[in-house]
Amino acid sequence: xxxxxxxxxxxxxxxxxxVPKSAYYGVQTVRALENFKVSNxxxxxxxxxxxxxxxxxxxxxLANLECKTMEKSVADAIAKASDEVIAGKLDDQFPVDSxxxxxxxxxxxxxxxxxxxxxxxxxxxxxxxxxxxxPNNHVNMSQSTNDVYPTSLRLATAWMLDQLVEEVDHLQKxxxxxxxxxxxxxxxxxxxxxxxxxxxxxxEFAAYSAMIEEEIEKIRRVQSQLYTINMGATxxxxxxxxxxxxxxxVTRHLATLTGLPLVLAPxxxxxxxxxxxxxxxxxxxxxxxxxxxxxxxxxxxxxSGPRTGIGEISLPAKQPGSSIMxxxxxxxxxEVVNQVAFEVIGNDMTITMAAEAGQLELNVMEPMLAFKLxxxxxxxxxxxxxxxxxxxxxxxxxxxxxxSLMENSIGLVTALVPxxxxxLCTDIAKKAQATGGSxxxxxxxxxxxxxxxxxxxxxxxxxL
Numbered sequence: 001x002x003x004x005x006x007x008x009x010x011x012x013x014x015x016x017x018x019v020p021k022s023a024y025y026g027v028q029t030v031r032a033l034e035n036f037k038v039s040n041x042x043x044x045x046x047x048x049x050x051x052x053x054x055x056x057x058x059x060x061x062l063a064n065l066e067c068k069t070m071e072k073s074v075a076d077a078i079a080k081a082s083d084e085v086i087a088g089k090l091d092d093q094f095p096v097d098s099x100x101x102x103x104x105x106x107x108x109x110x111x112x113x114x115x116x117x118x119x120x121x122x123x124x125x126x127x128x129x130x131x132x133x134x135p136n137n138h139v140n141m142s143q144s145t146n147d148v149y150p151t152s153l154r155l156a157t158a159w160m161l162d163q164l165v166e167e168v169d170h171l172q173k174x175x176x177x178x179x180x181x182x183x184x185x186x187x188x189x190x191x192x193x194x195x196x197x198x199x200x201x202x203x204e205f206a207a208y209s210a211m212i213e214e215e216i217e218k219i220r221r222v223q224s225q226l227y228t229i230n231m232g233a234t235x236x237x238x239x240x241x242x243x244x245x246x247x248x249x250v251t252r253h254l255a256t257l258t259g260l261p262l263v264l265a266p267x268x269x270x271x272x273x274x275x276x277x278x279x280x281x282x283x284x285x286x287x288x289x290x291x292x293x294x295x296x297x298x299x300x301x302x303x304s305g306p307r308t309g310i311g312e313i314s315l316p317a318k319q320p321g322s323s324i325m326x327x328x329x330x331x332x333x334x335e336v337v338n339q340v341a342f343e344v345i346g347n348d349m350t351i352t353m354a355a356e357a358g359q360l361e362l363n364v365m366e367p368m369l370a371f372k373l374x375x376x377x378x379x380x381x382x383x384x385x386x387x388x389x390x391x392x393x394x395x396x397x398x399x400x401x402x403x404s405l406m407e408n409s410i411g412l413v414t415a416l417v418p419x420x421x422x423x424l425c426t427d428i429a430k431k432a433q434a435t436g437g438s439x440x441x442x443x444x445x446x447x448x449x450x451x452x453x454x455x456x457x458x459x460x461x462x463x464l
Contacts (some may be wrong), residue, residue, distance in 0.1 A: 006020065006021055007019060007020060007021055008021050008127065008128045009128075010026050010027035010030075010128055011027060012027045012028055012031070014031070017030050017031065018030075019128070021127070023093065023117075023127075024090060024093040024113070024114040024117040024118050024127065025093050025094075025095070025110055025113045025114050025117075026109075026113035026116075026117065026128065026135060027113075028105075028106065028109040028110075028113065028135075029095070029096055029106070029109060029110045029113055029114075031106075032096040032097070032100060032106035032109075032110065033095060033096060033097075035100075035101070035106075036096065036097040036099060036100040036101070036106065037097065038097050038099040038100075039097055039098055039099045039371065040097070041097065041098045041099075041371075042094060042095045042096060042097065042098065043094050043095075043096055043097075043098050043107055043110070044091045044092065044093075044094040044095065045098065046098070046156060046160075046374050046378070047088055047091060048155070048156035048157075048159045048160055049107075049152055049153070049156040049370075049374070050085060050088070050090075050091055050094050050111075051085070051086050051088070051155075051156070051159070052151070052152040052153075052154075052155035052156045052159075053085065053107070053108075053111040053148070053152050054082045054083070054084075054085030054086035054111075054115075055082070055086055055155065055254060055257050055258050056148055056151055056152055056155075056231070056254060057078065057082045057085070057111060057112075057115050057139055058078070058079045058082035058083065058086070058253075058257060059231075059250050059253040059254035059257055060139075060140075060141065060142060060143055060231075060250055060253075061074075061075040061078040061079050061082065061139075061141075062075065062079065062250075062253045063142070063246055063249040063250035063253050064141050064142055064243075064246075066249055066253075067142075067243040067245065067246050067249060068243075069141065069142065069243050070138065070141060073123070074119075074132075074133055074138055077119035077120075077122050077123050077133060078115060078116075078119050078133065078138065078139055080119070080122055081114075081115045081116075081118035081119040081122060082115055084118060085111070085114065085115060085118075090114055090118065093110075093114045094110055094111070094114065095110075096110050098367065098370070098371040098374075099367055099368060099371055100367045101364070101367075102145075102364070102367075103145060103146065103149065103362055103363070103364040103365075103366060103367070104145050104148075104149030104150075104366055104367055104370075105145045105149075107145075107149060107152075107367070108140070108143075108145040108148050108149055109135065109145075111139075111148075112135035112136065112139040112140045113135045115135075115139045116130065116133050116134060116135040116138065116139045119133045119139075120132060120133050142232070142234070142241060142242040142243065142246050142250070143231075143234065143242075144233070144234040144235045144241075146233065146234065146235055146236065146272055146362055147229075147230045147231050147232065147233040147234055147268075147272065148231075149366060150229075150230060150271075150272070150275075150366060151229045151230060151231050151254075153278070153366065153369075153370050153373075154226040154227070154229055154277075155226075155258065155260070156370075156374070157223075157226055157278070157281060157373060157374075157377070158223050158226045158227065158260065160374065160377045160378065160381070161219055161222075161223045161226075161281070161377065162223075163377075163381050164219065164285070164288075164377050164380065164381045164384075165216055165219055165220070167381050167384035167385050167388070168212060168215055168216055168219070168288065168384065169216060170384070170385065170388050171212055171292075171384050171387060171388045171392065172209050172212040172213045172216070173209075174388045174392040174393050175205055175206075175208045175209035175212060175295075175392060176205075176206065176209040176213075177393075178202075178205040178392065178395060179202045179203070179204075179205035179206030179207075179208075179209055180202065180206075181202070181397075182200065182201035182202040182204075182205055182397050183200055183202030183203075184200065184202070185200055185201035185202060185397045185399050185402050186198060186199075186200055186201075186402060186403060186406055186458070187199060187200065187201050187204075187312055187402035187403075187405065187406055188405055188406045188409045188411055188412070189204075189411075194411075195409045195410060195411030196411055196414075197411055197414045197415060198406055198411075198412060198415055198458070201312065201313070201397050201402060204298075208295045208298075211291050211295070212288075212291065212292070212295075215284075215287065215288045215291065218284050218287065218288075219284055219285075219288070222277070222280050222281045222284045223281075224261075225277045225280065225281075226277060226281070227260055227261050227262050227263060228262075228263050228264075228265050228271070228277075229251060229254070229262055229263070229264065229265065229271075230264075230265050230268050230271035230272050231247060231250045231251055231254060231264070232246050232247020232248070232250055232251070232264070232268065233247070233265075233268035233269075233271060233272045236269060236272055236273075236361040236362065237267075237268035237269030237270070237271065237272040237273075237361065238268075238269065239268065247264055247268070248264055251263065251264045269361065272361060272362060273358050273360070273361050273362055273363055274358075274363075275354070275355035275358060275363050275365075275366060275369060276355065278351060278355060278366075278369055278370075278373055279351060279352055279355045281373065282347065282348045282351040282352070282372075282373055282376065283348060285344055285348075285373075285376050285377060285380060286344055286345055286348040286376075288380070289340070289341040289344040289345060289376075289380055290341065290345070292337060292341060292380075292384070292387070293337060293338050293341035293342075296334035296335075296337045296338050296341075296387070297334075297338070299313070299315060299331065299334045299391070299395075300331045300334050300335070303315045303331055310405070311398055311401050312397070312398055312401055312402045312405065313395050313396065313397055313398060314395070314396045314398060315331050315333070315334070315391055315394070315395060316333075316390065316391060316394035316395070317329045318332050318333060318390060319332060333386060333387055333390050333391035334387070334391065336383060336386065337383050337384075337386075337387050340379050340380055340383040341380075343375070343376070343379060344376045344379070344380055347372040347373070347375060347376045348376070350368065350369075350372045351369050351372050351373055353365075354366070354368045354369040354372070355369060406458075407438055407439075407440040407458075408438040408439075408440070409438075409439070410429050410432050410433060410439060412438075412439040412440065412458075413425045413428050413429045413432070413439045415457065415458065415462075416428075416439075416443065416449075416457065419449070419457060420443075420448055420449075424448070428442050428443060428446070428448075440454065440458075
């Protein structure tokens with residue numbers, strides 16, 4: 001009995017290569033798999049990127065059909081195959097490493113080959129029978145990696161930012177709710193880790209909510225910059241190999257398919273080499289990470305103890321905190337947020353250098369830029385959900401501890417300056433410091449104010 005061949009033979013300018021017979025990808029994807037064993041994270045790890053490639057290839061087929069450079073039967077087959085890519089049905093056929101040389105050529109050719117071979121099947125032909133539908137001649141018609149790849153990054157990043165905003169909004173609402181819940185909890189505010197003046201725990205959390213809320217607008221602003229694309233630029237922005245007017249036509253089709261407000265870049269040469277928008281997106285995500293990490297630092301301080309620290313709040317206990325110390329519980333959720341924030345900050349530097357390294361009419365470092373940007377958004381999106389659901393919503397105020405620390409703080413005397421005067425309050429502060437007594441007790445024992453008067457001054461209505 002004759003053995004069934006497991007491979008088909010495909011060729012490119014470097015010669016022949018065996019391609020798994022069942023694979024929809026082809027020879028150039030095989031070469032990429034041989035060349036780029038770096039991160040072991042395939043581009044399919046980012047389904048938004050694969051979906052973007054599917055939309056782009058479908059839009060290009062429709063544009064070529066409209067410009068009368070492609071036969072309807074071929075355009076229809078490519079469009080149908082692209083629909084399957086968009087739907088995620090062929091994700092496992094995108095195995096090339098996210099980190100790759102060639103300015104994204106391996107990613108573009110992976111898409112061209114998968115769509116070509118699936119389109120061949122749809123018209124009743126064998127995979128690899130490229131005389132009917134060819135990866136370069138048909139699927140890549142009127143295109144270059146240099147307009148397809150950056151456009152796919154823009155679409156994928158824009159979709160991922162939608163997901164990030166959803167998590168930012170979820171966190172902001174949870175912080176706001178805690179601010180309302182803790183509005184009547186008096187405590188000492190602190191500056192430079194020293195007692196400052198009284199405030200409410202609700203004000204503290206309301207401030208966190210406001211810090212996070214303003215990031216939504218900033219993300220939306222940089223997201224809008226991603227909608228300016230360079231499709232039709234082809235190799236360097238001159239539109240070589242594309243029919244006249246194709247750039248506007250393909251942009252229109254892509255906007256219609258995706259539902260995004262896409263516009264054609266006014267200068268395609270500039271747009272093909274400039275990665276500045278990706279830097280700004282990264283910087284905005286970094287800003288969010290820095291502010292969220294600061295909040296998590298505060299949560300760790302405010303919950304420190306439980307007996308020898310500040311201990312004004314309690315975080316939800318998520319796991320035992322030590323293999324040797326019984327009963328210890330650590331603030332593991334804020335800690336993991338801090339660590340992902342460090343990753344985002346480091347990724348921002350890599351993205352900055354990758355954008356800077358562009359030379360002349362193309363930036364060949366965009367695969368690393370994309371890998372780090374996608375990682376930042378994906379990881380921080382996930383950790384924000386963890387922070388909100390596993391920590392923020394379960395925070396409890398230790399009301400008596402907050403009150404006790406406030407009443408025993410020398411900083412409390414600042415609230416009494418308008419009534420007792422600066423000089424007397426200075427003497428009260430010095431006495432409290434020297435004796436270890438509380439300002440509250442010294443004021444009462446000294447007859448400076450009655451308990452009713454003092455309690456009224458220290459009421460939320462007067463203090464806040």
